[in-house]
Amino acid sequence: MFADGASSGNPGPGGWGTVIVLPEGKVIELGGGVRPVTNNQMELRAVIEGLRYLQDREGQIDVCTDSVYVIRGITQWVWAWRTRGWKTAEGQDVANADLWKELFRLVAQRGKENSINWKFVRGHQGIPGNERVDKIAVSYAKGKRPDLYEGPLLQYPIAIHDIPDDTSLPDMKPKAAPKAAAHSYLSVIHGVPMRHSSWKDCEARIKGQSGAKFKKAMSPDDEDQILRSWGYSLADIRGS
16 A cells, blocks of 8 residues: 655645555555645545555555654554553644544554554655655645546556565654863963853954964863963963
């Protein structure tokens, strides 16, 4: 199953598209439009409608979507949300909780015997199935009703099984470590080295001074090395 959602504006007119390929060699395209909605709501709706269509069928399902939000939500975040009564870690209501509850119900209903494989496919990378559901979703978002295919896989014009080998989620970007605070700022003017507790004080001394030297020190050892490189020692320094 491929699934995708789209919205013109966030929120705005939206649409969803789903393509299902059955083991017996049949393809079913689904889609619909809603106003006003967000893109994430349509991403969820596309998967929900596909799973509703398949809820009475046994067997494993491969769900291909370009929505990191959907995959991380249903495989990682949903457990904590449910434990907290559909609240975020900050105590706020989970966005789109009604859709998440329905998606969770459909997934749980299948059980381990009829599991779901969640596959991440990058959007707008020429993956035929993803391009098709995107086209369906965008059409509905624009208020147009596309022709939806239902029939034999052999007659389906989309290379639906052309899926990348790597369908893993991209790594979450680690939070940047906070910048370490400076130990001090050093300056030299007319042969006189000075230590400053802030860049503001250092800048006030060197501003407009020809030949001034200045540098940030991250530790006492750093101070010593900087001064030595300038031909001075800690004994020569003055505090501002």
